Amino acid sequence: MARIGLREVASRAGVSIKTVSNVVNGTGSVTATTRERVEEALTALDYRPNLAARHLRRGSSGLIAVALPELTQPYFAELAAELVRAAKARGRMVLLSQTEGTEEAERALLEGRDLPVLDGLVLSPLALDGPALRERVDRSPLVLLGEHVGDAVFDHVTIDNCAAAADATTHLLGLGRRRVAAIGAQVSGPNETALLRLEGYRDALTAAGVPADERLVATVEQFHRPDGAAAMDRLLELPEPPDAVFCFNDALALGALRTLALRGLRVPQDVAVVGVDDVEEATYTTPSLTTIAPDKQALATAAIDLLLRGGAAAGVPPQTVTVPHRLMVRETTTPTPTPLPPTADLLPPTAGSRP
Numbered sequence: 001m002a003r004i005g006l007r008e009v010a011s012r013a014g015v016s017i018k019t020v021s022n023v024v025n026g027t028g029s030v031t032a033t034t035r036e037r038v039e040e041a042l043t044a045l046d047y048r049p050n051l052a053a054r055h056l057r058r059g060s061s062g063l064i065a066v067a068l069p070e071l072t073q074p075y076f077a078e079l080a081a082e083l084v085r086a087a088k089a090r091g092r093m094v095l096l097s098q099t100e101g102t103e104e105a106e107r108a109l110l111e112g113r114d115l116p117v118l119d120g121l122v123l124s125p126l127a128l129d130g131p132a133l134r135e136r137v138d139r140s141p142l143v144l145l146g147e148h149v150g151d152a153v154f155d156h157v158t159i160d161n162c163a164a165a166a167d168a169t170t171h172l173l174g175l176g177r178r179r180v181a182a183i184g185a186q187v188s189g190p191n192e193t194a195l196l197r198l199e200g201y202r203d204a205l206t207a208a209g210v211p212a213d214e215r216l217v218a219t220v221e222q223f224h225r226p227d228g229a230a231a232m233d234r235l236l237e238l239p240e241p242p243d244a245v246f247c248f249n250d251a252l253a254l255g256a257l258r259t260l261a262l263r264g265l266r267v268p269q270d271v272a273v274v275g276v277d278d279v280e281e282a283t284y285t286t287p288s289l290t291t292i293a294p295d296k297q298a299l300a301t302a303a304i305d306l307l308l309r310g311g312a313a314a315g316v317p318p319q320t321v322t323v324p325h326r327l328m329v330r331e332t333t334t335p336t337p338t339p340l341p342p343t344a345d346l347l348p349p350t351a352g353s354r355p
């Protein structure tokens with residue numbers, strides 16, 4: 001079956017091809033009546049734009065690469081979904097890649113190795129630092145996510161990790177807790193996110209006049225659930241165990257909650273817990289997890305918009321965007337039950353429906 005083109009749509013709607021083009025591309029001036037007539041013709045003929053031809057005319061491929069460390073981690077999976085949505089809304093498709101935080105994978109992406117022609121790359125680097133990133137030869141647009149960027153001169157989207165950690169710790173201190181632990185410090189390799197969250201934790205203690213006890217800072221190899229569980233286990237073996245814990249991400253917090261449950265401790269009565277990321281799972285844990293929620297939608301939108309500016313290749317100065325965050329108070333810091341969000345899965349079955 002032949003592809004329906006602008007000519008066929010114009011003939012059906014009784015307008016010029018240029019008018020149809022204006023409606024399809026959202027350009028030019030078209031009256032409401034004419035636009036409605038064209039849209040009816042587009043629907044009736046099941047018109048589908050030739051995106052490849054459109055991008056060719058614009059000098060772009062229509063394809064963006066997004067490279068994240070671990071797609072099995074809920075935060076990165078949810079962020080990937082937001083990036084795909086933001087790109088689609090701007091007429092771009094996403095090539096998704098998992099780097100596992102290795103230098104080889106990150107460097108291959110930076111050099112465009114084994115990749116098709118792209119309109120740019122959104123990268124969350126873990127292995128490559130600022131100097132390594134500046135060695136990049138490829139001039140296509142690049143946007144960096146997270147903190148591991150050093151002084152690399154590229155567009156950058158992040159949250160204020162120091163302030164986020166301070167907000168989480170201040171919330172715990174505000175509950176009257178005085179032995180607030182931190183789970184997430186890292187001793188192997190530079191991890192700016194961990195360093196900033198540790199700094200924010202300490203800043204909040206200082207501001208509240210609470211002496212810092214370094215025994216309450218638990219290190220981890222990775223930001224995974226088992227690491228959080230093991231760290232919580234070590235903290236509970238202290239002569240004076242914590243009465244609250246700030247975990248540097250939600251996965252660590254979920255692991256900590258598991259250990260507390262196995263030890264027969266009540267949350268939040270015995271130990272209050274706060275995480276970072278506000279992954280969907282945080283709402284459905286028992287008790288539900290208090291957490292710092294970065295605006296993932298704003299982060300994704302900013303990253304795609306910065307990428308489509310063209311970056312250094314277009315002579316645009318690099319820009320850093322810091323997206324907002326907020327504290328989501330749930331049951332791990334307050335015993336008041338938190339209502340679940342409305343969803344069809346939680347509604348009672350209707351008559352005649354399957355159980």
